Amino acid sequence: MPPSASSTPPAAQTPRQRYRAQVQQEVKQAALAQIAAGGIEALSINAIAKTLGMSGPALYKYFRNRDDLLTALISDGYEDAADVTREAARRAADASPRDRLLALAHAFRDWALAQPHRYLLLAGTPAVAYEAPAHTAESARKVLGPFLAVLAEGRPWPAAEPLYGEVRAWVAGTPAVADWAAAYTSVADPVPTLAATILAWTRIHGIVSLEVQGLFANMGHDPATLLTLEIGSLADTAGLGSTATS
Incomplete structure (x- = not known):
């Protein structure tokens, strides 16, 4: 906090x-x-x-310094984005896992485009010599919780084994991550799900960051289409079906 x-x-x-x-x-x-x-x-x-x-x-009676204020803004930004992904998960609850993942990705993109100044506080180093405190990671994980829940329904894939090893070491050294995974999934081994969530987050941020910075200008494509293709590809690789299950 x-x-x-x-x-x-x-x-x-x-x-x-x-x-x-x-x-x-x-x-x-x-x-x-x-x-x-x-x-x-x-x-x-x-x-x-x-x-x-x-x-x-x-x-300064209310915020100790600029960094204290920045930290509050970043934490608020993550909490707001988490509300958005939770609401997207609720609205898409009856859809297939693949479509739920796409809904989450597009909801986050919409949030970022609606307030790019807040997104940029989360997406990089907001100021010289500023380093976000460790507790902001907990707020960031709230945004990703709904992604974790969907990707837990997928399957591991052999090509990701190098990443699995690194994530396994991360989980072993960070009990809060194991607790986070347990709060959103019931899988025996959360490592493949965590790795898939990292990959999803990387693809989403890659596209959204470029779009927010205007780097897709004059490239002739709709970034929403690109996001659908990227997240759809990840969903297919993770074995998330395209139709709802009964």
């Missing part, structure tokens, strides 16, 4: 806590407006404080 966030339910908060949460939200909204207008380079604590009628030192 971001250091500046509160885990106390709003109904149980004191007036002071509610006021603090309100100001933090206003600060984050002002920061996102800056980033949307001028990129991450436009983010200025002093400018945010001025917009909100505060002094710079007063704002």
Whole structure:
């Protein structure tokens, strides 16, 4: 959880806590407006404080520094994207595994295109000398949970064995990853599913990042078509059928 966030339910908060949460939200909204207008380079604590009628030192009562604010924005972005993938999974619950995977991929793309400034906070290094804290990885895994659940219905494939070995070592050294897999799947060995999820995430990010940056301009294709082909190919390789099962 971001250091500046509160885990106390709003109904149980004191007036002071509610006021603090309100100001933090206003600060984050002002920061996102800056980033949307001028990129991450436009983010200025002093400018945010001025917009909100505060002094710079007063704002630091709510976020310790720029990095603390960036971390809150990144965590919020992952939580928002996770809501989107969960809702896409719910809407596609009766579809085939292949179509559910495609629905998740396109829902994430739609989210990224609707607010590219937030997507770019998640997709790369948002600022010089900034490194996202380890706890943001938990938020990122929430986005991928629905993908994990679908890909658990697939099958391993021999060509991915080199990746399986690396993922197995990752799981062994990171208990939180094993817990994450167990929360979304009931498979005895989560490694093939985790590897397939990494591959899906890589393909989605590859296409979405290029599109958000405008690097598909004048190339004569619809990136949505490319995403369908890439994720469809992965689904086929993973053995996810194209028709719903009864």
